[in-house]
Each structure stands twice: as C-alpha cells, then as structure tokens.
Amino acid sequence: MTEQVSILRIATRKSALALWQAEFVKAELEKHHTNLKVELVPMSTKGDKILDTPLAKIGGKGLFVKELEQAMLEGRADIAVHSMKDVPVDFPEGLELHTICEREDPRDAFVSNTYTSLVELPEGAVVGTSSLRRQCQIRAARPDLVIKDLRGNVNTRLAKLDAGEFDAIILAAAGLIRLEMADRIASYIEPEESLPANGQGAVGIECRSDDAQTKAFLAPLEHTDTRIRVLAERAMNRRLEGGCQVPIGAYAEVSGDQVHLRGLVGAVDGSEILRGECSGTVAEAEQLGIQLAESLLAQGADKILAEVYRDA
Numbered sequence: 001m002t003e004q005v006s007i008l009r010i011a012t013r014k015s016a017l018a019l020w021q022a023e024f025v026k027a028e029l030e031k032h033h034t035n036l037k038v039e040l041v042p043m044s045t046k047g048d049k050i051l052d053t054p055l056a057k058i059g060g061k062g063l064f065v066k067e068l069e070q071a072m073l074e075g076r077a078d079i080a081v082h083s084m085k086d087v088p089v090d091f092p093e094g095l096e097l098h099t100i101c102e103r104e105d106p107r108d109a110f111v112s113n114t115y116t117s118l119v120e121l122p123e124g125a126v127v128g129t130s131s132l133r134r135q136c137q138i139r140a141a142r143p144d145l146v147i148k149d150l151r152g153n154v155n156t157r158l159a160k161l162d163a164g165e166f167d168a169i170i171l172a173a174a175g176l177i178r179l180e181m182a183d184r185i186a187s188y189i190e191p192e193e194s195l196p197a198n199g200q201g202a203v204g205i206e207c208r209s210d211d212a213q214t215k216a217f218l219a220p221l222e223h224t225d226t227r228i229r230v231l232a233e234r235a236m237n238r239r240l241e242g243g244c245q246v247p248i249g250a251y252a253e254v255s256g257d258q259v260h261l262r263g264l265v266g267a268v269d270g271s272e273i274l275r276g277e278c279s280g281t282v283a284e285a286e287q288l289g290i291q292l293a294e295s296l297l298a299q300g301a302d303k304i305l306a307e308v309y310r311d312a
C-alpha cells in the first residue's frame with residue numbers, strides 16, 4: 001500500500017541562521033509526519049540587501065519578512081520560519097503566526113578575542129552592536145566605552161571582530177548556539193545587565209490563516225511555555241508601539257502558573273533608562289505586557305520613544 005505524500009514548502013531567507021532555523025523546522029516536521037516531504041524555498045529580503053545603513057534608519061517594520069509573506073500569499077510557499085524578535089507585532093490580512101517553538105537561550109552574548117566580559121573592558125574599548133536596546137544598556141552601565149554600529153549576518157559580524165575593528169561585539173547567544181559557534185561566546189550577559197529583546201531566542205512559524213492542513217502539520221511543534229513568555233513580551237512591545245529597532249527590552253519567565261515580566265525603555269545615549277516588572281498568572285500573560293507598557297509610558301517612555309523615532 002502506498003501512502004499519500006504531502007509536500008510543504010518553507011519560505012526562508014538565505015542567511016546561515018535563517019537556513020538553520022528552516023532546516024530545524026523541516027527536520028521536526030518530517031520527524032513528526034512520516035508522510036510529509038518538506039522543501040526549502042530560499043529568497044532574499046530588503047533587509048538582506050541593504051547592509052550599509054543602520055536598520056533604525058531604513059525603517060519600515062518587517063524589513064526581513066515582506067518577501068516571505070508575499071510568497072505565502074501567492075501560494076509559492078506554505079510557511080515561513082522567523083526569529084520571533086524580528087517579527088512585527090501585526091500580520092498582513094490572510095496570514096498569522098500560528099506556532100511558537102521552544103525557546104533557545106534568550107540572553108545576549110559577549111564575544112571577544114581578548115576580554116571575558118563587559119566589566120573587564122578597559123576605558124575607551126570599542127564595542128560593536130547595532131541594536132539600540134543593547135547600545136542604551138551598555139552606555140548606561142559603561143559610559144566610557146565607544147559603541148560602533150555593526151551590521152550583517154552573524155558570520156559577517158564575527159569576521160569584523162576578528163579583523164580587529166572591535167574589542168568586543170554583542171550578539172544573541174541563540175544565534176551562535178544554533179550555528180554551533182557557542183565557543184565564540186566569552187560570557188553570557190544576564191538579563192539584569194542586558195534585558196533581552198522580546199522574543200529573542202524563539203522561533204515562530206507563520207502560515208496562511210485558512211490553511212487547515214498546514215496548521216495540522218505544525219501542531220506538534222508548538223511549545224506552550226515559550227508561547228506564554230513571548231505573548232507577554234510582544235504585548236508590551238505592541239502597547240508601546242515599538243517596531244523591531246527600538247531601545248526596548250522585554251523578558252518574561254514562567255514558573256508553574258506564574259509569569260514574571262520585566263521591561264525597559266531607554267534613551268539611546270544611555271542617559272535615561274526606565275524599568276518595570278510585574279507578575280501574574282499565565283492566563284494573564286498579554287494583560288501583564290499591556291500593564292507593564294502602561295506603567296513605562298506613565299514614567300515617560302512615550303517621550304523617549306518619540307525622540308528615538310524623530311532621530312531615525
């Protein structure tokens with residue numbers, strides 16, 4: 001007896017990390033469904049093509065996802081796999097973020113060939129990161145360091161470090177771990193020192209809202225704990241109307257039926273950082289995000305963010 005074989009196509013960017021994540025989802029899907037064949041459909045996005053401008057300046061939410069979404073809407077692909085922290089809070093008509101997979105290490109990583117941690121860096125040391133969130137937290141803690149913009153995919157960034165352009169660079173630990181380059185991590189930066197971006201380390205899967213068959217295939221990849229954390233974090237960002245290039249940190253942890261959410265909004269120059277935290281039950285995850293955003297807004301987050309957007 002021959003069983004009917006289904007084909008599922010994944011629209012993916014071509015960076016090493018995007019391909020790793022697409023391959024990961026392919027392997028998981030094929031492990032759970034023996035009658036499923038998964039194909040990758042690699043494509044370039046605007047965000048991949050513009051490499052010489054800080055992301056905050058090119059603007060536009062979803063610089064890295066538009067082409068993938070177009071492919072799904074036109075039926076050239078069935079799903080797209082995203083790093084949750086790069087996914088805009090809202091989705092185009094007809095598409096939805098259906099699945100959130102188990103989170104990898106959410107922390108930022110300190111990467112250097114010379115030094116072991118931020119604390120150890122000498123005055124005037126040059127640190128590479130283009131994330132406004134990382135910049136403001138580092139500047140607040142170490143106003144004596146020189147922060148320089150650093151764009152490109154993970155390998156490009158490491159090559160710039162190795163070429164001596166920086167004393168240290170900051171990357172998401174998850175990306176390095178997935179690419180089997182965890183040995184490049186000199187130390188992990190705890191959330192107290194650098195609060196991660198919403199969704200950092202989590203992979204999400206987008207599909208057409210009306211595609212019941214694909215949704216059925218995706219079901220076993222869902223990770224409830226991660227979904228709750230990411231829901232709380234993204235709700236905070238959404239209420240702050242933050243895009244993906246903003247000095248906002250949001251980090252939730254789940255313990256039993258309790259969620260603890262921490263958030264911050266900072267001026268890019270590190271002169272001001274507003275912080276807050278709150279706890280509640282997992283059922284209240286999104287409400288907690290909104291509540292924390294509102295308490296940050298009441299502290300003046302709106303003024304800080306208005307300045308960031310004006311400068312961009």
Ligand SMILES: NCc1[nH]cc(CCC(=O)O)c1CC(=O)O
Pocket residue numbers: 083084085086170171172173174175199200201202203
């Ligand atoms: N901004 C790009 C990006 N998007 C996701 C990751 C890492 C993996 C993840 O957070 O899931 C990275 C690289 C980085 O920030 O160093």
